[in-house]
Amino acid sequence: MPLPATVTVTTADTRYGILIDAGLLASASTWAGLPKAAQAVIVTNTTVDALHGDALRRALAPLYPSVSTVALPDGEVYKTWQTLNLIFDHLLGHGCDRKTVLFALGGGVVGDMAGFAAASYMRGVPFVQVPTTLLAQVDSSVGGKTAINHPLGKNMIGAFYQPCRVVCDLDTLGTLPARETSAGLAEIIKYGPIADAAFFDWIEEHVDALRAHDRAALAYAVQRSCEIKAEVVGQDEREAGLRAILNFGHTFGHAIEAGLGYGEWLHGEAVGCGMVMAAELSALLGLVPPAFVERLARLCERAGLPVKGPRLGIGRYLELMRVDKKAEGGEIRFVLIDAPGHALLRSAPDALVAQAIECHLAA
Amino acid sequence: MPLPATVTVTTADTRYGILIDAGLLASASTWAGLPKAAQAVIVTNTTVDALHGDALRRALAPLYPSVSTVALPDGEVYKTWQTLNLIFDHLLGHGCDRKTVLFALGGGVVGDMAGFAAASYMRGVPFVQVPTTLLAQVDSSVGGKTAINHPLGKNMIGAFYQPCRVVCDLDTLGTLPARETSAGLAEIIKYGPIADAAFFDWIEEHVDALRAHDRAALAYAVQRSCEIKAEVVGQDEREAGLRAILNFGHTFGHAIEAGLGYGEWLHGEAVGCGMVMAAELSALLGLVPPAFVERLARLCERAGLPVKGPRLGIGRYLELMRVDKKAEGGEIRFVLIDAPGHALLRSAPDALVAQAIECHLAA
Structure with missing residues (x-):
């Protein structure tokens, strides 16, 4: 099968591409044409930040005057309002406006939380999914479901909110347990x-x-x-x-x-x-x-x-x-x-x- | 001017009516045609609940097998995540499903919080605005803006989410300071x-x-x-x-x-x-x-x-x-x-x- 592949997702309001290839993080063309803004904020967890944070920061540095990072604690147990609030604290503390672009770098937990933060911050800012786990690449990066858990139920609080791009770099799977x-x-x-x-x-x-x-x-x-998934979600x-x-x-x-x-x-x-x-x-x-x-x-x-x-x-x-x-x-x-x-x-x-x-x- | 008036709001995704009249809470026709569900949940505050809660409960009792109430503390200082969570606790504690209809009975704070709760609970349930203050009737009930405050800024976390109906009962303004x-x-x-x-x-x-x-x-x-407001919001x-x-x-x-x-x-x-x-x-x-x-x-x-x-x-x-x-x-x-x-x-x-x-x- 020839690389790179692009899968296009079409929803009622929007249309975005899923890029699938090795070496995507480091390639300039991966990031071309994203929304312009004064600030980009990478939302990740401490584990993924150590592995891939620098690569993404290097890629985004030429594109945004300010690139900052929120590294959340790693794990599903942290998929809570308290952790979500760390993202809001960072965004407000850095004076991020409603054009700020959020980059979700990590697995499903990071994607769900960064996506819900993007959906809710100032009632919606653009975001880009950079899933680094196999599960996130095939599942949570398509479909626009974002959420946090509640003590009484999983994914009970969230939003349907579409990313403007999904970047599946197959190289990130090499570090996966x-x-x-x-x-x-x-x-x-x-x-x-x-x-x-x-x-x-x-x-x-x-x-x-x-x-x-x-x-x-x-x-x-x-x-x-x-x-x-794109076909099913596009229909419903x-x-x-x-x-x-x-x-x-x-x-x-x-x-x-x-x-x-x-x-x-x-x-x-x-x-x-x-x-x-x-x-x-x-x-x-x-x-x-x-x-x-x-x-x-x-x-x-x-x-x-x-x-x-x-x-x-x-x-x-x-x-x-x-x-x-x-x-x-x-x-x-x-x-x-x-x-x-x-x-x-x-x-x-x-x-x-x-x-x-x-x-x-x-x- | 003849009563009752109805203002129709048209947005990209939806269309809903704002009913404006005296005696609306008690009139059966006010509530006709709303989404059916096993449960209706009234979100209000303790002050408004004492004034108008019974009237709304009486109106909804014939329409929903279960009608329950969350009475939040009264005041803008409570427009926080902690208070919003009281709504989620109630919804999950009562086993509310994604068809549950939320009724926001109160002023702008109640409307903003109930609206954001409706937007976020299971990624979106239907809701009806019943604004009981003049400000809420002319402002926050139109336009679909919902939000809570963050210590670093007002209305910083929220969603655009449209109600399925807005009921402006002018009688509720009689109790307004x-x-x-x-x-x-x-x-x-x-x-x-x-x-x-x-x-x-x-x-x-x-x-x-x-x-x-x-x-x-x-x-x-x-x-x-x-x-x-409907004209402006309809365009943008x-x-x-x-x-x-x-x-x-x-x-x-x-x-x-x-x-x-x-x-x-x-x-x-x-x-x-x-x-x-x-x-x-x-x-x-x-x-x-x-x-x-x-x-x-x-x-x-x-x-x-x-x-x-x-x-x-x-x-x-x-x-x-x-x-x-x-x-x-x-x-x-x-x-x-x-x-x-x-x-x-x-x-x-x-x-x-x-x-x-x-x-x-x-x-």
């Missing part, structure tokens, strides 16, 4: 069952190459994932219907994350296990044969993902799923699969949901 | 100089009737103010240009509010005095004759507004104005008048700004 690569693979795998049977086959063939950071394989996986920006299929595995996954406390499992790990449970529920409802569950579980295992959920208690799982944003009037709408490459939304009896969970709990 | 009525008149007066010379004349003729809560006068003043939802004229008096006014500490002067009081300073600056730049400043100051005085600013020190005024959202790259863009009914945006030399302030400081 193996566990984070696997978490990113969970979201890549997701696009197969819900939307593209051929891509599902392709991932099965290339999962070892992806885990080994083969650049061509990563480039294609990121590109195809972004294309699918505000998650009225179709977009919800992107949450395959997420209802079960959120229960795992919330039940253990955010940060115990990585989001992608919870999604991986959640997809297996959702596939099981699909099989229990007669939508797919049991072999499909086996196939998906095997692929998740090969991707290095946990496929057995924690023993939170079935009642606790159900309770946590009911507070999910996708629930309406207390009824949970599950993303289920009725054929490889095709998802649907429907509710299910508690007894079957419980059985689907039971089948995939840790010993 | 005289000082709040005057504060509302400041925003009404504003629409004359910036957009409508004939309305400016009308206000001069009816200012005593307005202060005496004459219902027909109030109805016309609210209607004409909403019409002008995101404040790229034209909309900024609605901030006439606000740059100086924000400095007064921030300099004294939010809540010392009412917002409308600060805007009244700020308009006089902005008119003075217009005169110093040769845009209007000095008699115009006199005319505006006299009208503000008759409306019961302070027309002499606090002695914060000129340097402090300039410093506080530079952090205003309308400033760009440190340059302040003033809303100035070059003829009754016509405003423009421009910068001005610090020396003239200082002189405009000096002319209108308290002894």
Whole structure:
């Protein structure tokens, strides 16, 4: 596959490009044509700042009279209002005006918080996503979802807000711990069952190459994932219907994350296990044969993902799923699969949901 | 003028009606056709809840299976994240889903906070404005601006988010303290100089009737103010240009509010005095004759507004104005008048700004 790839995302209000290539941070053309401003502010975390902060600062120095950095503490547990406020304190403390451009350099947590800060600061300033994890490159950088967590629920407070550009530099994935690569693979795998049977086959063939950071394989996986997500989001920006299929595995996954406390499992790990449970529920409802569950579980295992959920208690799982944003009037709408490459939304009896969970709990 | 009046606001994404009449809270037709949901949540403050909470709860009880109330502490000093979080705590604590309808019952502070909560909760739920102060009816209920304050600046964190309906019940103005009525008149007066010379004349003729809560006068003043604001906002939802004229008096006014500490002067009081300073600056730049400043100051005085600013020190005024959202790259863009009914945006030399302030400081 030839590099570089550009995926264009079109929404009701705007249109932006996702650049996918190695060496993007250091290339001047990556940053051409962004909004002009007196100040650029890089929002990152301390870990990513040490790895890639200097490269981004060097790239932006010729373009903005002032480039400053807010380095947040690293981790999902910091995806809170208190941490978000560090960004606002910085912006106001530096006299940033409403043209200031924010650059989100990091994974999904940084992207979600910087995006919500950009959406809310002076009711909206431009921002650019520079995702440095595989999960953020294939998932949180497309679709305009930004949010922080609340003690009673994940991503409960946020905004739909689109970046003006997304820069996926594949080189940043080289510094990613193996566990984070696997978490990113969970979201890549997701696009197969819900939307593209051929891509599902392709991932099965290339999962070892992806885990080994083969650049061509990563480039294609990121590109195809972004294309699918962009297509779905373009049709349903505000998650009225179709977009919800992107949450395959997420209802079960959120229960795992919330039940253990955010940060115990990585989001992608919870999604991986959640997809297996959702596939099981699909099989229990007669939508797919049991072999499909086996196939998906095997692929998740090969991707290095946990496929057995924690023993939170079935009642606790159900309770946590009911507070999910996708629930309406207390009824949970599950993303289920009725054929490889095709998802649907429907509710299910508690007894079957419980059985689907039971089948995939840790010993 | 015949009642009831309806002003329709059209924005890029949506269209909603502002109902203006007496007796609206108790009338079933007021609430017909709103989004259906399992829950309605009234966001108000303790003062307004005691006056009008029961009336709204009675009106909504037939329409929503569950109607609950969050009564916030009363005052601009509570327009903070901490108070906003009380709304989120309530919504999550009551298991509110993304169809839940929020009703903002109160003045501008309640409207701004409930609106931002609606914009952010699960990335957006529907909301209805029920403004109970004159200022909120003519100003903050139109235009979709929502926000909270930050210790370093007013309305610095927020969203553009449109209500699905605005209900201006003129009866709620009967319980308004005289000082709040005057504060509302400041925003009404504003629409004359910036957009409508004939309305400016009308206000001069009816200012005593307005202060005496004459219902027909109030109805016309609210209607004409909403019409002008809706027209301006319809042309420039995101404040790229034209909309900024609605901030006439606000740059100086924000400095007064921030300099004294939010809540010392009412917002409308600060805007009244700020308009006089902005008119003075217009005169110093040769845009209007000095008699115009006199005319505006006299009208503000008759409306019961302070027309002499606090002695914060000129340097402090300039410093506080530079952090205003309308400033760009440190340059302040003033809303100035070059003829009754016509405003423009421009910068001005610090020396003239200082002189405009000096002319209108308290002894």
